[in-house]
Amino acid sequence: MLNLVVDSIHDETDxxxxxxxxxASGAELPGYLPGAHLDFDLGELGTRSYSLIDWKSSLSTRNxxxxxxxxxxxxxxxKAMHRLEAGRAIKVLPPxxxxxxxxxxxPVLLLAGGIGVTPLISMASALDAQARDFAFHYSARSAGVMGFRERLGQAFPDHMVFHFDDQAPLDLAKLMSAQPPDTQLYICGPKGMIDAAREAAITAGLAEANIHIELFSAPEAQSGDASFEVEIHDTGEVFVIPAGKTIIEVLEEAGKDLMYDCQRGDCGICQTDVISGTPDHRDVVLSEADRAAGKVMQICVSRAKSGRLVLDL
Structure with a gap:
């Protein structure tokens, strides 16, 4: 863990x-590349991930x-993060x-929804410094809630396009159909926007391998969620996964050592082979073909449509 201190705070919007x-000592911090995030230890609330923002492509190691x-x-x-004050010490995992x-x-297309803009700022900084071809489309409910709008317009005036739901909503089909077929697409925002953008991109002929995704929040529980069983194939152990808890949460409580990171369904690290049963996929990693096949799943967010899943854990 890194022992950091909150150096300064300012409000971008309400x-x-x-x-x-x-x-704390002023020493250099570990470096990072565009798209990186920090995991904050919030005690009983667990960890929370927040993307690193860089405006100058300096990827500063001083702060x-x-x-x-x-x-x-x-x-x-x-809310716990918003209660932090300048000078407060906090434990953070390296980027x-x-x-x-x-x-x-x-060519690169950056597509942000709401606070999902944060990792794309660092990407835009790097692309601009490299003089690479990119466009940056940023959508929010209204101008009043859009963070960093003025600064983005000043930093990347030839690349930014802003969209507001209460004025002229983003037309994803039109945007994607205008992209060259080799476009590298980076999307960060709420799951609904990501799913719609991904579908529009594939329909427009963009290759799935060129679509890169990050959620800014974990998917929420859905009404009608029910408990189901998970059987570990090698040991035959069976665990009940209740509504409101993930497979990872239940297995970790039972002492199982699992590999995972984001817990949002967008990094793919917790992907697990499915021996039998039908997953209820809630990630944004798998292709439609992988979802239909039902042979793998992301156990941090996905659940089950069948009463039991047998997993290769």
């Missing part, structure tokens, strides 16, 4: 608060910058990156 963090949108109906993590910006000459 709900978005920006934090600058530094090492880190993140932005947190307060979710009043959330599970408490964002990790499940949303890397690929090298290459292909």
């Amino acid at each position: 709900r978005i608060r920006v934090f600058t963090l530094c090492e 880190y910058t993140i932005a947190v949108q307060r979710e009043d109906d959330g599970t408490g993590g964002s 990790e990156n499940d949303f890397e910006l690929r090298d290459g000459a292909a």
Whole structure:
């Protein structure tokens, strides 16, 4: 863990608060690449992930910058972050990156929804510094709740396009159909937007391998969720996964050592082979073909349509 100190705080909007963090001794911090995030230890609330923001393609190792949108109906993590004050010490894992910006000459389309803009700012900074071809489309409910709008317009005036749901909503089909077939697409935002953008991109002929995704929040529980059983294939152990808990949560409580990271269904690290049973896929990683085949699943968010899943864990 890194022992960081909140160096400064400012409010970007009524709900978005920006934090600058530094090492208490002033020492250099671990470096990172565009798309990276930090995992914050919030005690009983668990960990929360926030993307690193870089405006100058410097990827500074003297401080880190993140932005947190307060979710009043959330599970408490964002509200705990908003209660932090300058000078407060906080434990943070070193930067990790499940949303890397690929090298290459292909055109790039950055697509942000709401606070999902944060990792794409660092990508835009890097692309601009490299003089690569890119467009940056950013959608929000209204201009008043859109964070970083003025600064983005100043930093990337030839690349930014803003969309507001209460004025002229983003037309995903039109946007995707205008993209060259080799476009590298990076999407970050709520799951509904991601699913719609992904479908529009594939319909327009973009290759699934060129669509890169990150959720900014974990999928919420759905009405009608019921308990189901998970059997570990090698040992025959059976665990009940109740509504409101994930497979990972239940198995970790039972002492199982699992490999995972995002717990949002977008990094793919927890992908597990399905021996039998029917998964209820709630990730944004798998292709439609993989979902239909039902041979793998992301156990951090996905559930079951059958009464029991037998997993290769």
